[in-house]
Amino acid sequence: MSLFRQLWLAVIASTVIAFAGSFLASMLTARHYLEHQLAIKNSDNASSLALSMSQLEKDPITVELQVAAMFDSGQYAAVRLIDPEGKTMIEKTSPAMAGDVPAWFIRLFPVASQPGLAQVSAGWNQFGTIELVSHSQFAYQELWDGCLKLVAWFLIGGCFMGLLGMQLLRNIKRPLDAVVGQAQAISERRFIRIAEPAAPELKSLASAMNAMVERLQAMFAEEAARLEQVRREATLDNLTGLANRAFFLNQLEAALSDDDAASNGTLLMLRVADLAGINKRAGRETADELLRRIGGKFAEIAASKPGAAAARLNGADFAMLLPGVQDPTATAEQLLSLLRDLSSAGLIDGERIGHLASGLYRHGQGIGNLLSQIDAALASAENQSGLAWCRAETGCEQHAASNADWKKLLEGAIETQRLRLIDFPVAGNRGQLLHLECPLRLQASENGEWLAAGSFMPMASRLSMTTELDLAAARLALDRVAAGAAAVAVNLSGESILSAAFRSSLQALISSRRELAPRLWLEVSEIGAFQHFAEFHAFCDAMRPLGCRLGIEHFGRQFSEIGRLHHIGLDYLKVDGSFIRAINTQPGNQAFLKGLCSIAHNIGLTVIAEGVQTAEELATLPDLGFDGATGPAVPRN
CATH class of the missing domain: 3.30.450 (Beta-Lactamase)
Structure with missing residues (x-):
């Protein structure tokens, strides 16, 4: 009773x-x-x-x-x-x-x-x-x-006394319900505060619960700050704050090998001319200020472009990865303008302050081949007088020449259901299947080739058609579960969860087949989740009561934001493959990932490694605290 x-x-x-x-x-x-x-x-x-x-x-x-x-x-x-x-x-x-x-x-x-x-x-x-x-x-x-x-x-x-008693009991029950809701939220890995009631006995209870939540949040914040420092030391350049060479090459390799990354894009490199001479003539402080100014511009441009990454490869070389960008002219002009400004401002003497090269890359291209082409273009720029920008074109192909062609292609594929899911196993540490990761594929034409998501999702995003594709992916996932699959995970784009209409349609779709929901895993990329956090929160609140598993993929680059996940009630994180590349040989990344797994486990999250390439990487992950992995090194049973 x-x-x-x-x-x-x-x-x-x-x-x-x-x-x-x-x-x-x-x-x-x-x-x-x-x-x-x-x-x-x-x-x-x-x-x-x-x-x-x-x-x-x-x-x-x-x-x-x-x-x-x-x-x-x-x-x-x-x-x-x-x-x-x-x-x-x-x-x-x-x-x-x-x-x-x-x-x-x-x-x-x-x-x-x-x-x-x-x-x-x-x-x-x-x-x-x-x-x-x-x-x-x-x-x-x-x-x-x-x-x-x-x-x-x-x-x-x-x-009269009954009505009065009812009101009094409601006044007592309201804060008790709040405490129960807070405890339930904690069990769902959501750490929330509640208002403290006026009644001293209830106030002390609410205060104790709030104090516990605050202590947990403070502990997580402290640990997150420490791990963020570890991450920066392992992956960032101390002077400019950009990615270091090792981490950038991991990101580049992931962009070239990941089926769901943009299928092509641009790699741009800038080399500061005669950095050793600048150090000798102008002094170390002036040279460092020059590098910081260039690094700041790279960071500014990368922050304005979705999925872009910037790095300082060594003392004089900077690089920027621009997924989905076919024409880097605007970005190159911004960097050339910066070099002119640095020269005219008298920071250093001479016009040959730096050189610029760019090259297009395509999915599946070897990283060595791409870098050698960019190096050759950079050498050509160095041989020219004054500021120079040289291109190293690689002949990337496109499947549609214009927005109109892409729109027609996408609409036709959706209308005729030329969509399917392929599956990759996500396995636990003991080899057990956690779920099937099922990216979407689209057939460009009847009997035509099947395109990876990286080929068509950037255009779908530009044409505001991601919601139709994501709903189709969720429908196909439910069909896969109904056919007997243990669990199926699908990725939803950040643009889709912005739409209240999409969230409502997805909720209605899953509600109509609610018995399948516990085996449906829904994940959003780290960029999509944190750029529009309020909408992502609303998405989680709508999906959680249905019984779906919720997660963030490609996690790690914005690790400092992990404190915002306390009250979301997520189920899992998938750590970006750029942190996993050669993890068996990188002690700095190992320390960061071990701490990431620990703090994620403390709030009840399962941690999965993405893009595991080798058996050595796979063998290292359990010791770091990972619960599972996906990638070429994970065998299919």
């Missing part, structure tokens, strides 16, 4: 007991009062009749007329005249009457009418004794009316 039901029963029982006690006391008091009044009345009326009879002649007719006159008033049950010998001389009686008072009430509260006695005299002698007994029907009626009024007032008061 619930606490509040017990409270209600206690309130009802105490109220009924209080009413029963007050009712009984009131009835007994009223009955005693009425009996007393009847006794006084009988005595007074008997005295009055006796006095009247004593003053008159004692002939039988006169005496009987006086007795009859008193009796006929209708208020008496019996009037008797008894002689001194104890014999009844005259007697008038009437049957007992109770009016409309119930018989059970009369039996429960009997009213005794005490007879009134008075002496009738004849001169100095006693003539007889008058005995007078009043009817008790009026007393019963009065007692019954009092009972009805008392019950009526009790019902009115009971209703």
